[in-house]
Amino acid sequence: MDLESYIRALPKAELHLHIEGSLEPEMMFALAQRNGVTLPWDSVEATRAAYAFSDLQSFLDLYYAGAAALIHERDFHELAMAYFARAHADGVVHAELFFDPQTHTERGIAFETVLDGLERACQEAQTRYGISSRLILCFLRHLSEDEGFATLEQALPHLGRIHGVGLDSSEKGHPPSKFTRLFARCRDLGLHVVAHAGEEGPPAYIVEALDLLQVERIDHGVRAAEDPALMARLAREQVPLTVCPLSNIKLCVFDRLEQHNLRQLLEAGLKVTINSDDPAYFGGYVGQNYLETAIALGLSRAQLKQLARNSLEASFVPEALRSPWLSVLDSLPTD
Ligand SMILES: Nc1ncnc2[nH]cnc12
Ligand SMILES: [Zn+2]
Structure with missing residues (x-):
């Protein structure tokens, strides 16, 4: 079996996918x-040409601008159905979708419009593709805890x-500690909790996410490698990391995929998973993330299988x- 077919055949969960980032x-x-x-670009081609990012903020500016096209329940439904079709083609059996309600409610879109459209798509994905899914509400960390x-x-x-619930948007200057009370309330309500940490922010933000927010997974977390005690x-503790290799390249966290530390994290025994983050902006859905990473880092089939296993075990x-x-997964060969 060639590498691409092997990757497709791995039953996998996607745990770090911003649905607005699949637009x-x-x-x-x-x-x-x-x-x-009205969008800030004249054409589809001009939009794609604008996808040259220097850091997280330069991406977020475009991502929030693009999300303005989403208005009605059916828009959110169509968006998520397009994602599920791609995910199914990549062998995704389970997906946990992030959504950013504040991006929409700030524009006057009702919270229910967003949720109804996404949830209808989740139900349809189960019947059409046999994909199970969950919705994770992300708070925008550049906004206040009161918001x-x-x-x-x-x-x-x-x-x-x-x-x-999760925590996303501009990381630097917005540490997890800003949201300690909010996350405590969410945990009391019985919600699962995750947070982006250590994407651009320092390893100390990962420690805060674990100790103060008591998260069950860290989204990204690649800067953990700078702190041996944290590693x-x-x-x-086998804390899952939802790593997004192509995102990290597009946002200049690493210069080249060959320099990505995913293999180092995996071989240090961390529970690493591979995900796509914002695939419409970063050049590939989850299968492409597995494939390009496998080639760039020389991952073995046993390691690819481990990554898929981690994703299933780290799911909710x-x-x-x-x-x-x-x-x-167990029945697939490793050679
Ligand atoms: N990679 C990312 N980091 C932080 N916030 C985001 N929102 C969408 N994608 C994000
Ligand atoms: Zn993300």
Whole structure:
């Protein structure tokens, strides 16, 4: 079996995917036209050409601008269905989707419009593709904790449809400690908790996310490699890291994929997973992330299998649901 087919055959979970980051320029333009929204670019080609980022903030500026095309429930549904089609083609059996309600409610879109469209797509993905999914509400960390509390208030009537919360947007200058009370409240409500940390921010932010927010997974976390004590802790506690290799290259966290530390983290015994982050902006969905990383870092098939296993084990689905996927994974060869 060639490498691409092998990767596709691995049953895998995607645990770090911003659904707004799967908005391809073609759909962005179609929606903008349908909704009478003016975008800052003239064409699909000009939009793609603008995707040359120097850091996280330079990407976020475009990402928030593109999200303005999303207005109606059906827009969010179409967006997520397009993602699920791609995920299915890549062998994804389970996906945990991040969504950023504040990006939309700030523009006057109702919280329910966003949630209803995404949830309808999640249900359709189960029947059409057999993909199970969960929704994780992300708080924008450049906004205040009080604004986060206001968003949580809007989410309260819908907690049966929201599985967890995360923390995203501009990392530097917005440490996890800013959101300690908000995350404590979310944990009290029985929500799962994750946070972006150590993407651009220092290893100390990863420590804060673990100790203050008590997160169950770290999104990115690649800068943990700068702190040997933290590396030892992450390995000992088997804290999952949702690493996004192509994102890290596009946002200049590493210069080249060959220099990415994913293999180092994996071989140090950390529970590393591979994910796509914002695939429409970063040049590849999850399968492409596995493939390019495998080639650049010379990952073995046993390591690819381990990465897929980690993704299933790090997901928030009950063990009984996971075990059939793990059996399929176990049956695949490693040579
Ligand atoms: N990679 C990323 N880091 C932080 N916030 C984000 N929002 C969307 N993608 C993100
Ligand atoms: Zn992310």
